Each structure stands twice: as structure tokens, then as C-alpha cells.
Amino acid sequence: MSSSKTPSSTLTPPALKPLKLNSAGLGQSTTGKEKPAPVSSKLQAPKLNFALGGSKSTGSSKLATPKLSFSLGETAVKSVVKTVVKKHLKPTTWSPTTTSLVLVKRELETHDSMSFTFAAADQTLFDFKPGQFVTLAIEIEGKTHYRAYSISSVPQQKQLRLTIKRVPDGLVSNWLADNLTIGDNLSALNIAGQFNSSDCQHKSKLLLVSAGCGITPVMSIAKTLLAQDSDADIEFLHCARDKDNVIFHAEMQTLIAQHNNFKVQLLLENSDGFANFSANDNTTTNSPALAHQTGMVSKDVIQQLYPDLQDRTIFLCGPVGFMKAVENIAQESDFDMANFFQESFTPAADNKLQDNITSGASAASVMLYVPDFAVEKEVAQGSSLLELLENNGVPIIGACRAGVCGSCKCKVTSGEVKSTSSETLTAAEIEQGVVLACSSTVEGDVTVALS
Numbered sequence: 001m002s003s004s005k006t007p008s009s010t011l012t013p014p015a016l017k018p019l020k021l022n023s024a025g026l027g028q029s030t031t032g033k034e035k036p037a038p039v040s041s042k043l044q045a046p047k048l049n050f051a052l053g054g055s056k057s058t059g060s061s062k063l064a065t066p067k068l069s070f071s072l073g074e075t076a077v078k079s080v081v082k083t084v085v086k087k088h089l090k091p092t093t094w095s096p097t098t099t100s101l102v103l104v105k106r107e108l109e110t111h112d113s114m115s116f117t118f119a120a121a122d123q124t125l126f127d128f129k130p131g132q133f134v135t136l137a138i139e140i141e142g143k144t145h146y147r148a149y150s151i152s153s154v155p156q157q158k159q160l161r162l163t164i165k166r167v168p169d170g171l172v173s174n175w176l177a178d179n180l181t182i183g184d185n186l187s188a189l190n191i192a193g194q195f196n197s198s199d200c201q202h203k204s205k206l207l208l209v210s211a212g213c214g215i216t217p218v219m220s221i222a223k224t225l226l227a228q229d230s231d232a233d234i235e236f237l238h239c240a241r242d243k244d245n246v247i248f249h250a251e252m253q254t255l256i257a258q259h260n261n262f263k264v265q266l267l268l269e270n271s272d273g274f275a276n277f278s279a280n281d282n283t284t285t286n287s288p289a290l291a292h293q294t295g296m297v298s299k300d301v302i303q304q305l306y307p308d309l310q311d312r313t314i315f316l317c318g319p320v321g322f323m324k325a326v327e328n329i330a331q332e333s334d335f336d337m338a339n340f341f342q343e344s345f346t347p348a349a350d351n352k353l354q355d356n357i358t359s360g361a362s363a364a365s366v367m368l369y370v371p372d373f374a375v376e377k378e379v380a381q382g383s384s385l386l387e388l389l390e391n392n393g394v395p396i397i398g399a400c401r402a403g404v405c406g407s408c409k410c411k412v413t414s415g416e417v418k419s420t421s422s423e424t425l426t427a428a429e430i431e432q433g434v435v436l437a438c439s440s441t442v443e444g445d446v447t448v449a450l451s
């Protein structure tokens with residue numbers, strides 16, 4: 001998910017914060033600025049408020065032990081995964097730091113992506129801002145992993161949908177795809193993300209651009225605006241390799257059939273057989289085929305499709321290279337970048353950045369010290385700071401692992417690291433030595449603290 005945002009200068013620094021159950025805030029928006037989706041007015045259930053806020057993401061500085069139970073609570077940790085829920089769900093005892101989600105539906109979107117729909121155990125409504133992501137805690141073989149996934153559903157509903165794509169050699173996304181079954185529980189720590197249509201002020205004309213699984217948060221934005229009966233003029237450009245890799249194809253067809261103000265254009269690297277694909281898709285009977293063309297995103301394509309580009313606000317999410325290409329096109333088109341927002345962190349995204357960092361490890365040795373957790377270890381220079389901390393029992397949370405969410409903030413009190421991202425960090429934090437562990441490598445002897 002995102003550089004996470006452009007223009008970052010206009011956004012408040014990120015905000016991983018413990019979940020809050022807003023039992024008194026029925027139907028209220030987190031920001032007070034959002035119009036609740038119409039559906040919310042009909043629902044009487046309490047609302048779960050995943051609020052943004054100040055972010056000592058791990059809260060770990062207060063811990064006396066390096067156990068992970070500090071933020072989840074022992075019960076929650078034990079029930080993270082593979083706890084089959086009984087037929088009659090008992091009300092969950094909500095804690096301020098974790099929420100138990102129950103899987104109620106799983107749907108195959110493409111051959112390698114699927115949507116998981118969760119409910120809160122007590123029918124609570126989920127409150128978030130369209131475009132945000134949720135951090136899940138997932139226990140695999142006795143170890144808890146934290147990952148951030150974009151939300152593809154709309155706020156103020158009883159269900160929360162996440163759409164996840166398999167990742168080559170990926171651990172958590174693939175595990176979820178292979179193992180998560182109806183009735184299983186997962187723990188959600190928080191919902192956050194600056195890339196959202198509530199905080200990013202936008203015009204009434206929008207251009208939503210996505211590629212691959214980057215469609216997930218953008219779809220949430222589109223569906224929310226449409227559900228609000230917004231009179232927004234929404235153009236949606238989605239790029240995919242071919243017809244078999246178009247996520248939400250049927251859903252987009254349904255939306256364009258229902259809303260005159262919503263138009264979709266697919267840009268496929270290979271569109272062979274696309275016409276048959278649309279016509280034969282029995283889930284979309286009576287729905288119009290999506291407009292499509294073959295090719296890669298380019299200045300010519302954008303200018304041809306969107307001659308009124310300058311009148312729109314752009315929300316963009318996809319792989320890093322794709323987003324850079326779109327950003328360049330916007331700049332070359334003299335687009336006002338104050339109206340350009342992007343999310344480079346794709347759900348589940350993977351550990352490509354992490355892998356790149358890891359592969360940069362050299363043979364030289366340096367020392368890693370984490371006094372609060374009695375860590376004093378010789379490590380390879382160039383190693384990922386996040387992996388080093390995780391592998392040495394330091395309870396740090398690496399949710400996005402892509403330098404976006406801010407969950408892995410830690411403080412280098414002495415020594416040297418090299419960082420590739422400072423997203424979410426304030427100038428004051430950088431001045432104090434705070435870094436994102438997922439985006440940092442150790443370059444010399446370092447001493448690290450979680451506060």
C-alpha cells in the first residue's frame with residue numbers, strides 16, 4: 001500500500017493506535033466529517049470504532065517482558081487462529097487493543113486472490129475510513145505474525161472484507177489462503193492508513209487508478225462513495241495482466257449497472273478472450289461488459305481516456321513500479337499533485353522490500369544491542385533491522401513490512417542504520433532517532449529501543 005500518500009505534506013502523520021470500542025457512538029463517523037453510509041442508519045448494533053491516533057504502535061515500551069501477549073492479551077493470542085467458533089457465538093469481551101474477528105465467508109476472486117469476510121463476534125459495526133487497512137495477528141506454528149491488509153468493504157457494516165493475493169514464497173498470505181476456514185477466529189489490532197477518502201480532501205470528480213491487488217482499498221473508496229449516493233463523478237481505471245487476473249470483475253459490472261456516475265476502464269496487458277470472458281460470466285448476466293483495452297498505462301492512454309484529468313482527484317494504488325509510472329504521467333501532464341494520493345502498500349504485500357533488504361546482508365559482522373530485552377548479538381551488517389528484532393524475541397510489530405503503516409517504529413539510540421523509508425515519521429521523531437525497522441538495515445554497531 002503507499003508512499004503512502006501524496007501529498008504527504010498535507011496529512012497528519014500516521015497513526016497506528018489501539019482499537020477502541022465506541023459503544024456510545026452509534027452511527028457516528030470517526031472524523032465527524034464522513035457521511036455515514038445509508039445502511040448504517042438502519043442498523044442498531046453497536047459500532048466498533050477503529051480510530052486513528054497517535055502511534056506508539058507497539059506500546060511495547062511499557063512491557064516488562066518480551067512476550068507478545070502485551071498487546072493482544074493472553075486469551076486473544078491463544079485464540080488467534082484455528083479456534084472454531086461454536087454455533088452460537090458468545091459476546092466478545094472487547095479489549096482496547098484487540099478485536100476478535102470471525103471468518104463468515106471466503107470467495108475466490110481470481111486464481112490467486114480471495115476475499116475473506118469477517119464479522120465481529122457480537123455483531124458490532126465496523127467503523128473505518130475507506131481506503132484504510134487493518135493489522136491482523138496470525139499465529140503460524142507457534143509464532144505470531146502481524147500483517148496489514150487493505151479493507152475492500154465499506155464502513156458502518158457488520159462485516160469486514162479483506163481481499164488477499166497469494167505471494168510467491170509469501171508466508172502469511174499463503175497461509176491464510178490455504179488454512180483459514182469458516183468459523184475461524186483472527187485477532188485484529190487496529191485499523192489505520194492515511195490513504196483514505198475521508199482524510200484526503202477530494203473533488204467531486206475522481207479518477208481511481210489501481211493495478212493488481214491494489215484495487216482493494218480503491219474499491220472500498222468507490223463503493224463507499226456510491227453507497228452514500230454521492231453525486232461524485234467516479235472514473236475507475238484498473239490494470240491487470242489479463243482477464244484471469246481482474247479482481248472484483250463481477251462486482252464492478254454490478255456497480256456500473258447500478259450507478260450512472262461510475263465508469264470502469266480495464267487496461268489489460270493481454271486481453272485475448274476478454275469478450276468471451278464477459279459474455280460467459282454467469283455471475284454478471286444482464287450486466288454490461290466492462291470497457292477495456294489492451295496495453296500498459298501511458299501518458300497517451302491517460303490523456304485519451306481522461307481529457308478532463310485536471311478536474312479530478314486521483315487515488316492510486318498498486319505495485320511500486322506501476323505507481324511511479326502513473327505519478328510520472330501525472331507530473332508530465334502538469335497535474336496538480338495536491339490532488340494526487342497514492343498508496344504503495346498493497347495488502348499483504350509482501351515482503352519484497354523486506355526481501356530486498358535481507359538480500360543486502362553482507363558477510364561483515366556488527367553488534368545489535370536491545371538493552372530492554374537483553375539482546376546483545378553479533379549480526380550480519382546490512383541485515384534487516386525488523387527481522388533481527390523479530391528473530392531475537394523483541395516484541396515489535398511489522399504489519400505492512402513496506403515502510404507505510406508505522407507499526408515497526410523503534411528508536412536507534414546509538415549507532416548507524418540505513419533507511420529506505422521514513423513514511424509516517426514526524427520530523428521530531430526522525431530527529432530523536434526513530435526509524436522504521438522494516439525499512440532499515442544495520443550498518444554498524446547499533447543500540448535500539450522500542451520507545
Ligand code: FES
Binds near residue numbers: 398406
Ligand atoms: S511494518 Fe509497517 S512501516 Fe514497518
